[in-house]
Amino acid sequence: MVVTRPELSGTFGMVASTHWLASAAGMRVLEAGGNAFDAAVAAGFTLTVVEPHLNGLGGDAPILGYEAAQDRPFVVCGQGVAPAEATIERYTDLGLTVVPGTGHLAAVVPGAFGAWLDLLARYGTLPLADVLGPAIGYARDGFPLVGAATRTIAAVEELFTEHWPTSAAVYLPHGQVPEAGARFTNADLATTFARLLAAAEAAGPAREAGIEAAGHAFYEGFVAEAVDAFVGSTPLMDSSGTPHTGFLRGADLAAWRATEEPTVAAPFAGHEIHKTAAWGQGPVLLQQLTVLDALGVDELVRAAVRTPTGSRPSVDALVELVHTVVEVADLAFADRDAWYGDVPDVPLTTLLSPAYATQRAALVGPTAAGGLRPGSPDGRTPRYAQALLEARERAERAGTGASSARGSVGLGEPTVSRLGLSPGDTCHVDVVDRWGNRVSATPSGGWLQSSPVVPGLGLSLPTRAQMFWLEAGLPSSLVPGRRPRTTLSPALALRVDGPITGSSGRAGFAFGTPGGDQQDQWTVPFLLRHLLGGLDLQAAIDAPAWHSAHVPGSFDPRTHTPRGLVAESRLGEAVLAGLRERGHAVEDAGPWALGRLSAAGVRDDGLLVAAANPRGRQGYAAGR
Known part of the structure; x- marks a missing residue:
């Protein structure tokens, strides 16, 4: 049997993920004195930048953690819920028998950012700036775009140029599909990160207060406002073959928070x-x-x-x-x-x-x-x-x-x-630190190919409402405020x-x-x-x-x-x-x-x- 690499072993810390830059970002945080929870957050934010065809800052992120000192596993749920206006009747009134797999109508509350913040606030040790640094740098200064991402962009090039201009502006620089391995930037996403970090720093020196302020800026501030304006007033083509606006509103983001649950x-x-x-x-x-x-x-x-x-x-x-x-x-x-x-x-x-x-x-x-x-x-x-x-x-x-x-x-x-x-x-990251703490996370959603980029934010929204059935009485029927039965x-x-x-x-x-x-x-x-x-x-x-x-x-x-x-x-x-x-x-x-x-x-x-x-x-x- 072929074994491609050695199993790594050591005594200080380990990070494994679906992208080498995310693993390196997590390891950087461990080297700086952070724990596994800090490192996982840094790796997770980095993945939202370097694998945009697989996840995004506006996506989903269920997280399992293990607090070694307490011998306690736990779940942080970063799976957003169906919007308050998203009833079965609203979809069937549009002549739909299923929720479209792409576009505004598939959007649920973006839960990834809130989940990472919750993990950082409860179990991490570092301020938001220390774990956001790598992601901001890659979005602003660039990173090598993997071949799978460029092939994905090429596959949806026509959709972008004809129907999703905000996505074309980000992913078709100079009107062309980027080459595999080319240096790629997302200036709007870098600005979004910077504004979230500025909100945290404006809250003062307390670590937890800064994290809370960043969450407020996302779920009740400028991010929620941009999502509300875009989804509610800009009809765009989806997989039904007809342009639609969506049901997700700023109030849905304001009402949602990541939850901690038992495994x-x-x-x-x-x-x-x-x-x-x-x-x-x-x-x-x-x-x-x-x-x-x-x-x-x-x-x-x-x-x-x-x-x-x-x-x-x-x-x-x-x-x-x-x-x-x-x-x-x-x-x-x-x-x-x-x-x-x-x-x-x-x-x-x-x-x-x-x-x-x-x-x-x-x-x-x-x-x-x-x-x-x-x-x-x-x-x-x-x-x-x-x-x-x-x-x-x-x-x-x-x-x-x-x-x-x-x-x-x-x-x-x-x-x-x-x-x-x-x-x-989707993406995945696993971390263990020298104290025995562990994290397993599967961030996903907010895919560039499935949801149009929100203007000025550089991010897309999760499309997991497509997993609901437009038939009442089932465990996975569409109900406002319900989580889709995710595969993550x-x-x-x-x-x-x-x-x-x-x-x-x-x-x-x-x-x-x-x-x-x-x-x-x-x-x-x-x-x-x-x-x-x-x-x-x-x-x-x-x-x-x-x-x-x-x-x-x-x-x-x-x-x-x-x-x-x-x-x-x-x-x-x-x-x-x-x-x-x-x-x-x-x-x-x-x-x-x-x-x-x-x-x-x-x-x-x-x-x-x-x-x-x-x-x-x-x-x-x-x-x-």
């Missing part, structure tokens, strides 16, 4: 795996792990990862492992779409129980199963949106390859996969056997990946290989990945492939052939195409470790 956890392989609650899809990873545990996957993983002689694992073992993991994913994601949402009655306790896992494990057969197979936790009857059922019925009639209908450029997540690029339309899914793994001698907190690691519906699929083989197969973090990340394409898509146009399985060719042609014999519609994604995982944590002996994904040639870990 949801499940045991696996001597660890607790922590996720957000079911307003995100995170528990679907926990469901998969509980079912795999019920199936006794340990021996199969060891046979598929390593043999006693160190030779290549058997084809049969790999086929059985991939088949089993994919079938379990289909079951768990069927539950996700039936039960998850920002509602109080998600039957999560039952969904994560050993008894339920045993019931679901019994459904895993020797061949690929079709259709949706949700469970009935607590005897409840599952219900899907009618639009989802109709989409799946069309796909089943069309047969294998139904997901090839990509939809319009700029729709959904992962948009870049629709452009023929490496999937993963940061994670923590913490050992269950207590503190490490001479160190703070428990052994374990922060981890995650971009990738929409695939986030909680690509992490499954990573965890199996690391926690059960004995591979280090880097080797587990580098190993061949796969995911189910049978899973219902969360974003417009919600495509899927019946019995679809997407796999990297490095699994081997014999393995792919064996999976086809099991009834899977296998798509060869190429050798290095799936996932953008990173991880950072504390080893059992107290050493700090980190690793990052080589796919796409952007992700790096840094540390010492």
Whole structure:
């Protein structure tokens, strides 16, 4: 098996992310005396500048943290809510049956900035200026624009020039698509950062007062005012084919604040795996792990990862492992779409129980199963949106390859996969410091290709309202003030056997990946290989990945492939052939195409470790 880099190890601090400049920015803050929370904020702000096709200052950011001194994991929710005016009736009155995937009508409250501020104020140690410095510098003075960003801009060039002039002004300098690697600036975004920082400094020397003032400037000041004026009065083209204004208003921003919540956890392989609650899809990873545990996957993983002689694992073992993991994913994601949402009655306790896992494990057969197979936790009857059922019925009639209908450029997540690029339309960052504190964050939204740039601000808005159903009575129905059931899914793994001698907190690691519906699929083989197969973090990340394409898509146009399985060719042609014999519609994604995982944590002996994904040639870990 090819391992592209060493797993980093040291004693001072580690940062791993989807972009080398963000990792460097986070490491700079650690070197300056900041903790993991300070470093994560600096890396997060940097990502909003250097990966504008993957996230933005006006996007979303669910964050998981681990406060080592208190041995306490927590969630900071940076997922904004639906606007007060965004009712189902307002959309259907426009003749719409779905929320458009692009433009003003898809906008929800931008939560990323508030979440980063909350993390900094509660758990950080540095003033806002120290963590904003790298982002301001890159926006003002420039950074090398990665090839994926330039290809994304090229794909939406016509949309910008004909319909979104504010986006054209930022992303088509001199009227042209920038070249890959060219020095790129966003002067308006730099000015926005500078104004937010000026508001913080005007509040006086107290750190917390400055952070609060910056939040006020964003959510009740000049940013909110600009958003209100633009979204409410400037009709622009969206994916419906008709120009619309939107429902997001300054009052929606003023009414919203980031919240801190407990994590949801499940045991696996001597660890607790922590996720957000079911307003995100995170528990679907926990469901998969509980079912795999019920199936006794340990021996199969060891046979598929390593043999006693160190030779290549058997084809049969790999086929059985991939088949089993994919079938379990289909079951768990069927539950996700039936039960998850920002509602109080998600039957999560039952969904994560050993008894339920045993019931679901019994459904895993020797061949690929079709259709949706949700469970009935607590005897409840599952219900899907009618639009989802109709989409799946069309796909089943069309047969294998139904997901090839990509939809319009700029729709959904992962948009870049629709452009023929490496999937993963989001960012990720993991941090650990010398005190054992950890952060896992998956900032996203505010994509340049999906939402027009707000004039004068240099940022776009999140388009996650498209994840709501325009059908009442579902856990993910559109309701004003409700969070969309996001796919963003940061994670923590913490050992269950207590503190490490001479160190703070428990052994374990922060981890995650971009990738929409695939986030909680690509992490499954990573965890199996690391926690059960004995591979280090880097080797587990580098190993061949796969995911189910049978899973219902969360974003417009919600495509899927019946019995679809997407796999990297490095699994081997014999393995792919064996999976086809099991009834899977296998798509060869190429050798290095799936996932953008990173991880950072504390080893059992107290050493700090980190690793990052080589796919796409952007992700790096840094540390010492």
